[in-house]
Amino acid sequence: MLRALTGDRGGPSQGELRLRRRVAAVDELLFAEIAERRADPRLDRRDDVLSVLLLARDEDGEGMADAEIRDELMTLLLAGHETTATGPAWAFERLLRHPGVRRVLEAELAEGSTEYLDAVAREALRLRPVVPNVGRVLAEPWPVGGHRLPAGTIVAPSIWLTHRRAGVYPAPRSFRPDRFLGHPPDTYAWLPFGGGSRRCLGASFALMEMRGVIRTVLERVNLEPVGRSEKVARRAITLVPSRGARVVRRRRPSAEGGRRGVDREEGTPQSRPRVPAR
Ligand code: HEM
Structure with a gap:
């Protein structure tokens, strides 16, 4: 992996050495955590992800080695x-x-239906894809848009632009979850998780988490947005809300006999992006 990231220049660059040091530091933390959890006498009664990974057995009854658990983490x-x-x-x-x-x-x-919840999650990922594009290196020459690209060319299909094609998504800038009701998203036009054989490994898990979080939060607290729509900011390889999706929690009318007031400001779902909105 390191070689792929840094290119073959005959010897490790400063950047590669720095990366190796950082990976080693993370490894040290993860291996310590794995060792501690393996030794936990309550391990078989725990249900956190690390414990579940440690308890997993293949068809021969073998568990995963520390290095495999580290890779999963x-x-x-x-x-x-x-x-x-x-x-x-x-x-x-x-x-x-x-x-x-x-x-x-x-x-x-x-009413107990989750079809619209699923559509909301899919529409949010369409309109605000977390990852704007994916990258591929052509293994053989390939025609793209009237050009014949040679093998070795890096192509980067744009998730962002694909999701804004008016021919596929009428009123593409509008937030309309009902566009996904009754029919699943098009495999080649809805790409928040990339596509093909390298499509996101965690796509189903991520959608399940997203549905679960949206549902649980809506059921438990009454949120209102703070200020105007947030701009799209870049944070490393992801596109994030420029102000961290700030919200205010208000008391639920039912719990307050109809009185509504600001309870307290919620923390941001994620820390502020370092790069300002564009
Ligand atoms: C909303 C959440 C997520 C989004 C938007 C997302 C998006 C993506 C995208 C765009 C790619 C590149 C796919 C491609 O090149 O075609 C990717 C790859 C990947 N994702 Fe995710 N992802 C999410 C959550 C997760 C989760 C929860 C996991 C693991 C539990 C995960 C694991 C991976 C892995 C392992 C790859 C590399 C797959 C490969 O190269 O074969 N992702 N993801």
Whole structure:
């Protein structure tokens, strides 16, 4: 992996050495955590992800080695943490500014239906894809848009632009979850998780988490958006709400006999992006 990131220049660059040191520091923390959890006498009664991984057995009854567990944890931390936090953050940023959509969603959830919830999650990922594009290196020459690209060319299909094609999504800038009701998203036009054989490994898990978070939050607290719509900001490889999807929690009328007031300001679902909105 390191070689792929840094290129083959005959010797490790300063950047590669720095990366190696950082990976080693993270490894040290993860291996210590794994060792501690393996030694936990209550391990078989725990249900957190690390414990579940340690308890997993293959068809021969073998568990995973420390290095395999470390790889699983690294995947969850790097590929499945910030992305999964940003998806629901955008969903709330959009949902709270569309009271009509929110009312429909709350009514559907109250009736026990999750079809609209699924559409809300998919529409949030369409309008605000967390990752703007994916990258591929052509293994053989390939025609793209009338050009014949040679093998070795890096192509980067744009998730952002695909999701804004008016021919596929009428009123593409509008937040309209009902566009996904009754039919699943098009495999080649809805790409928040990329596509093909390298499509996101955690796509189903991420959607499940997103539905669960949206539903639980709506059921437990009454949120209102703070200020105007948030701009799209870049944070490393992800696109995040520029102010961290800020919301205010208000008391529920039912719990307060109809009185409404600001309870307290919620923390941001994720820390502020370092790069300002564009
Ligand atoms: C909303 C949440 C998420 C989004 C938007 C997202 C998005 C993406 C995208 C765009 C890719 C590149 C796919 C491609 O090149 O075609 C990717 C790859 C990947 N994702 Fe996710 N992801 C999310 C959550 C997760 C979670 C929860 C996990 C793990 C539990 C995960 C694990 C991975 C892995 C392992 C890859 C690399 C797959 C490969 O190269 O074969 N992702 N993700």
